[in-house]
Amino acid sequence: MKILIALKQVPARDFPVDADSARAWIDASALSFEMNEPDAYALEAALQLKESSGGEVIAVSAGPPRVQSSLREALAKGADRAIHVDAGEEAARGADPSVTARMLEAAVREEQPQLVLTGLQSDDTGSGQTGVILAARLGWPHATLVVAIEPGADSVRVKRELESGWFQHVTLPLPAVLTIQSGFSRLRYATLMGIKRAKTKEIRLVGPPADALTGQSLRLLGLAEPRRQKQTQFLDGPPAEQAAKLVEKLRFEARVL
């Protein structure tokens, strides 16, 4: 099966994220970037499908040149080749996920895979829509929150996670777009051999579609700091002092101990 896995690069966890001076977007100068974790699960799902039923895995990402490091990581883990949709920082943000879907759409149309997999959402903008919009633009069926995939000859039966511990099986014809739930399976690490091989694999550079930023529906006016919803008391001091203050507060103020 020919599978395309769409991945996004997002600010690495544990890095403080702050707005830039104009509060237009984040200050990326001090950030490090990594593969969006839900997309890492989608990559894992794609690699497992290839191992069980053969085929090819193509990783694609839209963004500035830095995204090539995440594509290289996908190649090291076992993707066969990669496509970098060379988009500017602004277009790659995903503030309007339709823009992201547009940038991926051309690559999908050119490659004609049977399955497109992507993470259920990104850890940065987190709107959880790119895969579904991409399916709508392609005219393909889709399923979201997928936790297991059973491939058939011209269809795929997937297990979807519903709310509150419920699940459901859905069968859909190929080609289709699936968005993969985090925790799909344990993630593999790239082997030394894989990292070595990745250096010889192709990352094909394609330009973004000329209309990527037109037809935008949502405009990001700016960023704001979250509002505190409670009168939070910060308990300061060295750990022993923080702990003593907390226990006293829990006993005599909140009265929950």
Added chain:
Amino acid sequence: MSRILVVLERQAGAWHKMSWEAAAGAMELGRSLGLEVSACVLGDGVGAVAPEAAGAGAAEVLALEHEALGQYCADAWIEALAELIGETRPAFVVFPHTYQTRDFAPALAARFGRTLMADSTGFAMENGAPVFERPLFQGKLIGRFLFETPAPNFVSFQAGAFRAAPGSAASAPVTVRRPALDPARLRQKPEPPFREAAQAVDLSSAERIVAVGRGIQDEGNLELARQLAATLGAELAASRPIIDNGWLPPDRQIGSSGQTVAPKLYVALGISGAIQHIVGMKGAGCIVAINRDPKAPIFEIADYALVGDLFEIAPAILDALSA
């Protein structure tokens, strides 16, 4: 006259409670824009319960009835709602931000050349137009968004974004409509929903909970959280990444894909506070958050915030409790 359309959700034969929060959001949007609200519900045999939807304050209730809507199917929901929206041209279409909405609403909006404003936590009127807010970067920042496209525009409201109005005895005209759905053209073939295994742990009745997140770093460090939970007489729970790693079973997960809890005491150890987790525990009476990032969103809803290394603070709390 254009209206606001709110799409209510039924789940396992009952109203999804986020439906009423979305309805409250739609009413608020309607008051701000001087527009009436129509509520709509899809299903097979929902006409009988449709009058209940009037209690949310809608001026009319539309019941989309079809045998192909008996069980959720993305294509069926998209086709039926696209037909209704095409005919009635609402100014805004409002959804509760449920898993079901996530599955179909982005494609429905795309059908109209629009992008869904997903997961919004509210709006403010600026220059006569609503500016919608939603969390970005795991809740560390808030994005403020304006629609560039003319009506209809689409927005889904996060759990807790609006307080559901108490159901009133208000009535409103109910119209039952039969969408022109061709079952043969629906591509997803859904099977009945099922539960994997009986949930062994009911955290919703726990009085105290100690929950761990990514900050715990390693499976072996869970012992520290176990000790703290045992000392406090608390249940041990976790955010999604811990469950994904297989460190704790799924029935100990708190958040939008796990359990919703409201204990008297909730201790969050190394949990940053992504919205998916917050919606599952913000109803707790007293929230203690321990995290080394002073800007972690969990601190916004915490009563007591301890910034620092949980591997130093948690043992110190154990000491202080036994002192």
